[in-house]
Amino acid sequence: MRALRVDGLTELPAPAGDGEALVRVVLSGICTTDLELAKGYLGFRGTLGHEFVGVVEEGDLAGTRVVGEINAGCGSCGRCAAGDSRHCATRTVLGIVDRDGAHADYLRLPACNLIPVPATVSDVAAVFVEPLAAALAVLERCPIAPGQRVCVIGDGKLGLLIAMVLRDHAPVLVGKHPHKLALAGVESTLLDDAVTLGRVFDVVIEASGSATGFELALALLVPQGRLVLKSTFHGTTPIDAARIVVEEVTVIGSRCGRFAPALALLETGGIAIGPLVSETLSLGDGERAMQLAAEPGMLKVLLAR
Numbered sequence: 265m266r267a268l269r270v271d272g273l274t275e276l277p278a279p280a281g282d283g284e285a286l287v288r289v290v291l292s293g294i295c296t297t298d299l300e301l302a303k304g305y306l307g308f309r310g311t312l313g314h315e316f317v318g319v320v321e322e323g324d325l326a327g328t329r330v331v332g333e334i335n336a337g338c339g340s341c342g343r344c345a346a347g348d349s350r351h352c353a354t355r356t357v358l359g360i361v362d363r364d365g366a367h368a369d370y371l372r373l374p375a376c377n378l379i380p381v382p383a384t385v386s387d388v389a390a391v392f393v394e395p396l397a398a399a400l401a402v403l404e405r406c407p408i409a410p411g412q413r414v415c416v417i418g419d420g421k422l423g424l425l426i427a428m429v430l431r432d433h434a435p436v437l438v439g440k441h442p443h444k445l446a447l448a449g450v451e452s453t454l455l456d457d458a459v460t461l462g463r464v465f466d467v468v469i470e471a472s473g474s475a476t477g478f479e480l481a482l483a484l485l486v487p488q489g490r491l492v493l494k495s496t497f498h499g500t501t502p503i504d505a506a507r508i509v510v511e512e513v514t515v516i517g518s519r520c521g522r523f524a525p526a527l528a529l530l531e532t533g534g535i536a537i538g539p540l541v542s543e544t545l546s547l548g549d550g551e552r553a554m555q556l557a558a559e560p561g562m563l564k565v566l567l568a569r
C-alpha cells in the first residue's frame with residue numbers, strides 16, 4: 265500500500281494484525297501538526313495523518329464507515345479504566361506517537377477507538393471530526409460563563425473551528441487573513457490592530473501556531489484571566505513568567521477532544537465545513553499536498569484515495 269511518511273511517499277505492506285481493526289482509508293486531512301512532525305516535532309518517523317474517514321475491512325464492524333479516536337491507551341491503567349486514554353502514559357497516537365497514521369491506503373486502530381459515521385455526515389465533514397473535537401475540548405478544560413468576553417488568536421483551521429464552536433459567546437477572532445477571518449461568522453480584528461482591543465478579555469485562546477501569540481494573549485487578558493493554549497509546534501515559547509504572576513493569569517493547556525460530541529455537532533449541520541477545504545489531491549500526490557498545505561493562506565488540504 266501507499267503511505268505518506270515523514271520522509272516522503274513510499275510503498276509499505278498493509279499494517280499487520282495485533283487484534284486491531286483494519287480500516288481502508290477513504291479520505292484524510294493534512295493537519296498543521298503533520299507539517300510540524302515533518303519538521304521534527306516529537307521525533308516521529310512513521311506514517312503521518314490522524315484525521316480520516318474510512319471503511320472497516322473485517323470483524324464486527326466490517327463494511328461500516330468510521331472515524332477513529334487517535335489516542336490508543338494501554339487499557340489497564342487508571343486513566344484508561346476511567347474511560348480516558350488521552351493521558352495514558354504508554355498510549356500511542358495515530359500518526360503522531362509510535363503508531364503509523366492515516367495518510368495511507370490502510371490503517372489499524374483498536375476497535376474500541378472506532379465510531380460509526382451517521383449517513384447524514386459527508387466524508388469531507390467526517391474528516392473534520394478530530395479537529396472539531398479539539399476545538400470543543402477548549403470548553404472541557406475552560407468552561408465559559410455567559411457574559412465573559414472571549415478572544416481567539418489565530419485564523420488557521422483550528423482557530424476558525426474554535427471561533428465557530430464558541431459562537432454563542434460572541435468571541436473576537438484575531439488573524440492575519442481577511443478572507444479566513446470572514447469564514448468564522450464572528451467579529452474579527454486583524455493581528456496588527458489586535459492590541460488596540462485592550463485588556464478586556466476574560467478568556468483568550470491562543471491557536472495561532474506561533475510563539476508570538478502567547479505575548480499578544482497576555483496583552484489582551486484582564487487580570488486573573490484565563491489563557492488557553494492550543495498551539496502545538498516544533499520549538500519553544502519564550503514566556504514572561506513575571507507577567508503571569510503579577511496578573512495572576514491561569515494558563516490552561518488543551519489538546520485532544522472527544523469525538524462523539526463533535527460528530528453530533530456535525531450531524532446538526534451547524535458548522536460550515538465546506539469553506540474550510542482549500543484543495544483535494546490524491547494520496548499519490550501526497551508530497552505536493554504537504555507543500556501546498558504549508559503555503560500561507562491555505563486552509564485544509566485533503567488526500568483522497
Ligand SMILES: [Zn+2]
Nearest residue numbers: 295296297395
Ligand atoms: Zn490535527
Ligand SMILES: [Zn+2]
Nearest residue numbers: 338341344352
Ligand atoms: Zn492506559
